[in-house]
Ligand SMILES: Nc1ncnc2c1ncn2[C@@H]1O[C@H](COP(=O)(O)OP(=O)(O)O)[C@@H](O)[C@H]1O
């Protein structure tokens with residue numbers, strides 16, 4: 344028993360690392376990018392690259408796969424994360440130290456991957472730009488960022504830009520199914536749907552939600568996903584609203600407390616969740632418009648600093664006619 348627990352702790356690893364693709368061919372949904380990158384590989388050299396796109400769309404994985412395919416190893420490669428190593432000194436010291444020494448072995452250049460490059464201060468970006476110029480013979484940069492516009496123009500113009508798209512549902516589904524197989528899980532169709540809705544094309548978030556669910560139960564249902572992400576079910580939200588509209592205020596209030604206590608949903612979150620689901624609910628269209636207008640008022644009051652619970656209750660009260 345104890346041994347098993349120990350094994351669990353030692354064996355613990357993040358699925359985002361365990362299932363990270365090793366080759367460019369395993370990167371999904373970014374075909375234009377991988378095709379263009381392969382053309383560079385076949386020439387044996389790359390320019391400076393800028394990977395722009397949302398979190399969890401495969402930027403870091405693509406950079407790692409690219410390095411592996413060019414060098415076959417990672418001797419001439421370092422990865423830095425600009426948001427942990429913020430500031431001008433890191434760029435000056437770490438990057439420069441790595442860039443100024445000659446490549447090891449056969450390689451004719453080195454590669455520096457700078458994750459979350461937009462976290463660098465403007466001064467650090469200026470220093471980076473000078474380093475890019477000074478060591479252009481022996482060193483290539485891959486900059487990874489959410490928005491390329493957050494980088495100073497001279498850096499942008501020194502890089503070939505690749506845009507990473509949020510991943511479509513099919514890719515997310517296939518990827519989750521691969522993990523399902525690898526980890527011997529059982530994921531219900533509804534659960535995949537719920538994960539997709541929550542992650543918005545971010546495969547890292549999708550994987551993390553799945554791992555959190557699986558840590559509780561290997562059979563994963565829509566409910567376990569909603570619990571992990573702290574969301575109410577559409578059905579519960581619908582019931583809450585219908586009770587209020589029907590003038591059954593006390594019952595709707597009870598439902599509200601139930602959602603808060605049993606499902607851990609905060610009242611201000613609930614307002615947002617009602618908003619995001621309202622057009623999926625089976626409620627009369629005119630009623631939906633009325634709800635949206637009321638929501639806007641109450642949400643505003645919460646943002647202005649009013650007590651969220653009192654505001655949600657008042658919202659429910661004002662729904663009844
Ligand atoms: N396009 C993709 N193809 C395959 N796996 C992906 C893709 N995008 C994200 N992933 C998976 O999601 C996780 C995060 O990917 P990562 O490359 O670090 O994203 P980013 O750098 O864009 O934030 C990894 O586990 C990776 O396996």
Ligand SMILES: [Mg+2]
Pocket residue numbers: 402403404458459487
């Ligand atoms: Mg990244």
